[in-house]
Amino acid sequence: MPAPPAVQVSDLVMRYGATTAVDGLSLEVARGSITAVLGPNGAGKTTTLETCEGYRRPQGGTVRVLGLDPVRDRRALLPRVGVMLQGGGAWSGVRAVEMLRHVAALHAHPLPLDLLVERLGLAECGRTPYRRLSGGQQQRLGLAMAVVGRPELLFVDEPTAGMDPAVRRTTWDLLRELQHDGVTTVLTTHYMEEAERLADLVHLVDHGRVVASGSPLALTRGRGDATIRLVVTEPFPAGAPQSLAAALGAATEVLPVDEYSLVVTGPADASTLSVVSAWCEDFGVVPESLTMGRMTLEDVFLAETGRTLAPGEGGHAA
C-alpha cells in the first residue's frame, strides 16, 4: 500500500461566528514536496494550516496529516511535525538562542544549535530578548524553532514575511535543503515570487477555497505563455477593458487590475503588443508603461479571481 499523502484536506469548512474563513477547501500535499498555499490576506490560509496542526477541529470536511487525524492523534503527530506560527510564539523576555535551545530540549534528536544559528543568521541577535528582535529576526527564530526538532513535515505560515530579500533567499535555500534531505514543507505565502521560486505545487486560495492548483509552470502555461501589462497615466475611461478586448479578439483575455492598469493574457505575442499600442492611441489613453513578459502566478490569480494577490505590493508595478 502506498504511503498516504503528507496532508490531505477535503471539503474543509471553518467559521468564526458569522465569518466563513474556510469554505469547502480541498488540497493535497505530496510527501517530499514543497507545497505553497498562496493567497491574499484573509483568504483562510492560517486557519487551514492551524487546522492541519491540530489546533482546531474541522467544522466540516476532513483533514489527514501523515495519514492521521490531527486532533485525535495529536500526541503521536506532534513530534513529527514542525510548526512555525504566523507570529509570536516566544516569551517576550527570552533571548533568541535561549528560546531555540529550549525548544530543542523538548525533542529527542534536535539539530545542532550552532548549525541553525549560523544558517539563519541568528548569531547577531542570539542574546537579544525576543521583544527587541526585528520582525525578520523573529521570523528566522520562528523557522529555526520549527526545524530544530528534525520533523518529517513542516507547516510554516508566511515564513519570509518581514524579511529583506537577501535573507529571504537564504531562507529559501534552507527550505530546499530540508526538502533534499526528505522533509515535506507546507508553506503559506502571499508573495507570488516565493511560491513560484520555491514550490513544486501551488494551491491558489481565495475566500477560503482553492481556485487553482498545479506546479508553477503548469499554472502559468495554462493560460498562454505571456502577459502584456499596460499602465496608464490617467485613470481608464469607462468601458476601456471591453473596448480593448473587442480590439484584440476572442482568444485573449483582458483583466482589469485597477483604474490605472490592466493585464492581457492568452496567446499574446509581439503583434498583440502592437494592437494594444494602437488601441491606446485610438482610445486616447497615454501609456506609462506597456510591457510584455512571462506570465506569473499573480496573473493567474487575477484571471481566476479578478483581484490582485497583494494589493500595493506587486500589482502593476511588477
Place this chain on the structure above:
Amino acid sequence: MTQQDTARTGADGTFAPRPGAAPYAAMVRAQASMETRLLLRNGEQLLIAVVIPVIALVGGVVAAGRLGIDLDGADPVDALTPGVLALAVMSTAFTSLAIATGFERRYGLLKRLGASPLPRSGLLLGKVGGLLVVQAVQVVVVGAVALALGWSPDPLGLLLAVPCALLGTAAFAGLGLTLAGTLRAEATLAVANLVYLLLLAGGAVVLPRSSYGAASEVLALLPSAALGDALRAALLDGTLAVLPLVVLAVWAALGASLASRFFRWE
C-alpha cells in the same frame, strides 16, 4: 529551475528527519528551569516576590516595637514572619504566575508550546517547578532576614509549614491560572496586582485575623487568611490548623476546576 537550485545547495542529510519527543522528565526539567530563569529575570516580579515581603517584615517588626502593638502576646518577629512567608507564597503562586501566564498566552507562547512535544501536564509541572524554586529563594531570603531580627520558629513547625505552603500554592495557582486563562493580559496584570494589594491590606495574611476585630470570622474563609493562619499555627505553636487547611483545600479544588474548565490557550 527549482531542480537546479536544489542540486546547487548540495544537501548531505544534515536535516534528515529524526523526530521524537525528549523524555518526559527532561522536558519538565527544561520547562521548569526556563520558567524559573524568566521569573527571576523580571525586575517587577522580583520586587513583588522578595522586596515587598522583606519590607513588610522589617517594617512590621519595627512598627510593632515602636508602637507597642500587641500581636496575641507573641514577639513581633515570631508573630509576623509566618504571615510574611504566606504573603511571599501568595505573591508568587498567584500574582507572578497569573501575570506571567497571561503574557505567555498573549504572545502565543502557550500556543507554540502546544505544537511542541511538551504535553500540557508537563507544562503545568514545569510551571509548578518554577514556582517552587522561586518560593525556595523567597523562603531563604525572608527566613534569613527574620532570623537576623531574632525569629525563633517552632522546630517541628518548620516541617509542618511545608504542606501548608504547598496547599496554599495549589489554591493560589489555580486561581491565578483561571485569571490568566480568561482575561486579556493587561486585565490579568491589573486584577492580579489589585487582588494582591487588597489581600495584603485586608486579607489577614501578614497580620493575624485577631487584628481585624469583628471581620475576623468572615476573613477565615479567604485563602489569604487561611494560609496565614495555617503558617502561624505551624510556626508559632507547632500545630497543624485543620480548619484553615480545609479552607485552602476547597479553594485549591475550586481553582483547579475553574482553570481546567475555563482556561483558554489562545
